[in-house]
Amino acid sequence: MEIISHLVDGFAVAGSPTNLMICLIGAFLGTIIGMLPGLGPINGVAILLPIAYAMKLPPESALILLAAVYSGCEFGGRISAILINVPGDAGAVMTTLDGYPMAKNGLAGPALSISAVASFTGAIVATLGIVAFAPILANWALAFGPAEYFALMVLALSCLGGLVGDSLLKAMVGVLIGLMLACVGIDSNSGVYRYTFDLLHLSDGIPFIVVVIGLFAVSELMLMLQAHHGDVQPVEVTGRTMFNAKEFMLARWTILRSSVVGFFVGVLPGAGASIASAMTYSMERRMAGKDHCFGEGDVRGVAAPEAANNASAYGSLIPMLTLGVPGSGTTAVMIGALTLYNITPGPTLFQDQPVIVWGLIASLAICSVMLVLMNIPLVKLFVKFLQIPNWVLVPGVAAVSMVGVYAVHGTTFDLIVGTLLGGFGYLLRVMNFPMAPFILGFVLGDMMEQNLRRALSISNGELEILFASPISIGLWLAAIAMLIGPRLAKAIDARRNPAPAA
Amino acid sequence: MSERIFGVFLLLLSAGGIFIGWDLKAPISYEPVGPRAFPLLVFTLLGICSLGLVLSKRPATTWAPSPVLLRVGGMFVAVLAYALLFDKLGFVISTALMSIPLSRYFGGTWKQSLLAGAGLGVILFLLFDKLLDVALPIGFWLKPLLG
Structure with a gap:
């Protein structure tokens, strides 16, 4: 019952005219950002975060804006996947497999509408999941002390190391570079200046927004230039825009199943939308038996990944809200948004800031409704945005990103650091270093150090405290399993089934 | 090759980080772990990982033309x-x-x-x-x- 009254309060927050407007704008912008190839949820959230802050939006509105952009991106990614065979964001890679063939067969309209309904279902299932599980997890996490927190953060980082990218070594290097950058600035416990090189601007540390814009805006644009081959024309949407009853009946269980699976995959740290959509796509393909045309334009092939990637995007908000430990790059940026407002995410958030948490959860539901209502009839309008030529889009994104960075402190020092980090990020990405561990390391750096020092202060310097409670032992074991497990499984798999010679 | 060069760069960076970090001491200390422990830990681990980048066999990086x-x-x-x-x-x-x-x-x-x-x-x-x-x-x- 308590949950219902909280939810009512949440809807009161999210339903205020300003927040509804913010939700609508965020959903609209998010769809466009998600749709544009190259720009995904993390870039969208990264670019809009500083602007929300500069506009002095209250924290709950800022978070609602970011969440709206986040879910809008997951909706938008499918449009370019279906119409130009280029995924708008990582989660939509699988959607291209059946979406583009459908569009080629003149079924662009049904493909877009069924995937919108699938996305909507995924989002709603995941919102219900958050309402059901998040308070329980938050309650349980209240028992965590600093030692448990430290172990939890190690677990989050090693999940990323185990799952993201091809190389454990590269993921570890990414994490450590992030942690290293987090060390810059004045040490809050002792007042010692660390790695500031007597630069006044560095004494508060490298601002979070600067790192995010450098890594996810500047370097992204450089990569776009590297991959630039002229503008692609989308397939025209002709014929019916709605799916028919037959298509819906074929896909309905697929949508539900994929939503549930996607949600649980999303909750795991490290496993994001792209893993969820790939998993459900192959699951559905296997379950379809012989009676399918996957790969040539099967509605289920469009519905499964879209339901899963929206559900997992929302699911990944759970570790962020309840534990204060993000499981993905995008949620790491959102954590950064909260810390900008001096709000420490974590289990106490549910007690101390119910307005923010429940307002956010309610706005997720409102956003999904807006998005599905917006996406089916207005799809032709959105396609127009796909025709914005890169020669105006790219300088526009560059300028907007810089405005955001400048707005926070009003110094060009931040802009210069951001650009240099962007160049560094470009080199890292060309060498296939994953970026999510980097940003997660940077976000978690300060929290990790503080919890480690607090734990060791309690035990007067004895390291045993880190492994003293059953919870922390469990977390350490899980961390080791996450690091070694996926690779061990791969090695065993490779030994059992030697790869057929290509 | 690019990754090895990058590994050398990181190795130098971590050496520099440890060198600077060594002198980070609080004038008055209230806690068993001071300001230098965490950075030193991070730079040491970074050094080990970058040694891995330098010494192990790395796939070639494909740079754009x-x-x-x-x-x-x-x-x-x-x-x-x-x-x-x-x-x-x-x-x-x-x-x-x-x-x-x-x-x-x-x-x-x-x-x-x-x-x-x-x-x-x-x-x-x-x-x-x-x-x-x-x-x-x-x-x-x-x-x-x-x-």
Whole structure:
């Protein structure tokens, strides 16, 4: 019952005219950002975060804006996947497999509408999941002390190391570079200046927004230039825009199943939308038996990944809200948004800031409704945005990103650091270093150090405290399993089934 | 090869980090773990990992062909110049100057690029500074004119 009254309060927050407007704008912008190839949820959230802050939006509105952009991106990614065979964001890679063939067969309209309904279902299932599980997890996490927190953060980082990218070594290097950058600035416990090189601007540390814009805006644009081959024309949407009853009946269980699976995959740290959509796509393909045309334009092939990637995007908000430990790059940026407002995410958030948490959860539901209502009839309008030529889009994104960075402190020092980090990020990405561990390391750096020092202060310097409670032992074991497990499984798999010679 | 070179760079970086970090001591300490422990831990682990990058067999990095790399470098310089001149020239002028080369790189004709530069400079300034109340620099050249 308590949950219902909280939810009512949440809807009161999210339903205020300003927040509804913010939700609508965020959903609209998010769809466009998600749709544009190259720009995904993390870039969208990264670019809009500083602007929300500069506009002095209250924290709950800022978070609602970011969440709206986040879910809008997951909706938008499918449009370019279906119409130009280029995924708008990582989660939509699988959607291209059946979406583009459908569009080629003149079924662009049904493909877009069924995937919108699938996305909507995924989002709603995941919102219900958050309402059901998040308070329980938050309650349980209240028992965590600093030692448990430290172990939890190690677990989050090693999940990323185990799952993201091809190389454990590269993921570890990414994490450590992030942690290293987090060390810059004045040490809050002792007042010692660390790695500031007597630069006044560095004494508060490298601002979070600067790192995010450098890594996810500047370097992204450089990569776009590297991959630039002229503008692609989308397939025209002709014929019916709605799916028919037959298509819906074929896909309905697929949508539900994929939503549930996607949600649980999303909750795991490290496993994001792209893993969820790939998993459900192959699951559905296997379950379809012989009676399918996957790969040539099967509605289920469009519905499964879209339901899963929206559900997992929302699911990944759970570790962020309840534990204060993000499981993905995008949620790491959102954590950064909260810390900008001096709000420490974590289990106490549910007690101390119910307005923010429940307002956010309610706005997720409102956003999904807006998005599905917006996406089916207005799809032709959105396609127009796909025709914005890169020669105006790219300088526009560059300028907007810089405005955001400048707005926070009003110094060009931040802009210069951001650009240099962007160049560094470009080199890292060309060498296939994953970026999510980097940003997660940077976000978690300060929290990790503080919890480690607090734990060791309690035990007067004895390291045993880190492994003293059953919870922390469990977390350490899980961390080791996450690091070694996926690779061990791969090695065993490779030994059992030697790869057929290509 | 690129990854090995990068590994050497990181190795030097971690050596420098440890060297600087060694002297980070609090004048008065209230806790068993001081300000230098965590950075030293991070730099040591980074050193070990970068040694791994240097010593293990690394896959070759595929760099873009050199004309493309040159363009990417040019774009980086343009954005860096933008960052440096942002408050000196003011938002409108610096944005226009940054937009023109970027536009050209992404296939705009000269006419389109000039249009994009001028349009973005003015429209974004009006949008952010006037409409959304995000203060942007006007630039030293306009200040005396406006009084």
